[in-house]
Amino acid sequence: MGFWINVLMVISGSILLYFIKQYFNGGVCTIRKEISNKVVIITGASSGIGLETARYLAAMGATIIFACRNRDKTLYLIDEIKKETNNEKLEYIPLDLTSIEQINYFCLLFKKRFNQLDILINNAGIMCSKYMQSQDGLELTYSVNFLGHFTLTYQLLDLIRKNSRCRIINVSSVAHSKCDELDISRINDIDYFDSFQAYWRSKLAIILFTKELQRKLEGLGPKCVCVHPGLSRTDLVDELLSEKLWLKIVMYLLYPLYWLVTKDSWQGAQTAIYCALEKHDKLMSGGYYVDCELSKSSQLSENKLLAQELWDDSAVVLGYI
Template identity: 40%
Template structure:
């Protein structure tokens, strides 16, 4: 289906407004770089505005005429999510692609400003709230897309969505896997709801394989970071190619909605982006609906599809 697919296969994106969370480094930066090359208007949604501006400067070295905007977004704080959306809507009239990329992995126990375990809060609930606040723009923009990032870490775990505060027997990697499984179930459920309400938006999940990024850098223990960087050099791929599943999910014309895109290599660690069947094995309608209801309650964000 997509053998040999690269960013050169992306068509012209002139006139399309794209939001990329976690955009100043790693997969987010490479995603923005590729989108800028194809003339998209790219909003770099970043926690540290100065780092976002630095990323824009780096991209403009390659594409001086790129239409780029850095805007402050702290997924650790639902009030910041709301402020970001209000600011975005004051500047733009449409949204063609929302890429929910930002994430943290395996930090020591900590909670968000709203009292959620940090990985669940940042990786999933913050993006759930962001997408809900932007739903009106997604609905009114023809053929819009939402891209949610899953992970290999979510492929072999069972859903346990009863303790989003993380206060009992905290295990960092377990919560990371649960946060990414939640993102995957959300992506699939969002697509079902788009279709149910005859909205032509598409929701797609993807995972980057094992990519050489600074995902561990935010709060992880020093030794863990060192060991991880060494391992990534042996089995992982560079951030540029790690971003290909994201870019494929966001731009490929053959995407129908509801797919899960990831590398085709052994173990899914690297390779060309292809559609993966495992999301259908992981998806359970009852679990996904209950997760959705819980997420609306916890974030205070209700999705209006009508």
């Protein structure tokens, strides 16, 4: 009798773990449609969520621009995806989000090659364990995760404005809700820096930017949305663990639990893919999406005055005004 009780307990526990895992895996995009007439830019498309997004959209026939730093790695991946999808319309244009000059150069190359933009996915992101500066002397996490994508989008606004069906998808994080303030005037100060806070602030800035950009495009047709991919096992997490020994030890000890409550890159890519393929009219302008569904971002992210201040400050830093 005790044997069968043990068997029943194992089976019940396995079933419970299965459903827990499915819950944390989140929603899955079920949309499959031909988009061979679409031109898509994906930043950070050489790894993690960006790579899986590129792979999925390539299978749908889109022209994909891999906007990445590592040339050899990206070209190798492009060749592999071409073989997988029979889609030859995959191209590499170098993009270094740590340099405003390099971002401008990317936009120049893109506009020489293409006269349309249908989907812009601002996906690339980093998390620094210590204070570092970009090539332009700006705090690195903020510069790459937010300001670099602000620059990229701003430089492509002429193409965005002329395409009423264009959509901009900004990858944020639920971590933005950890912020209870954003002092833009201190964003580059070393004494304002904390590795986690810097990441949270950059993701809050992404949402504020998304909503302000949508207001500035009102009446023109393009849709701007932001997504939370979920806690995913990506290179960003691996890089953080490599720099913080105590975190690596904790993660090693708790890895089964970590695996249970996190997504792989394919699962993490689902909401961005959903927003890229959903019918244009069904997307909520300025919306925040989680697990392929419209969700609600933090109260601070809805602050219109802060969003306007962020936009103006960014434009001043970049010399646009």
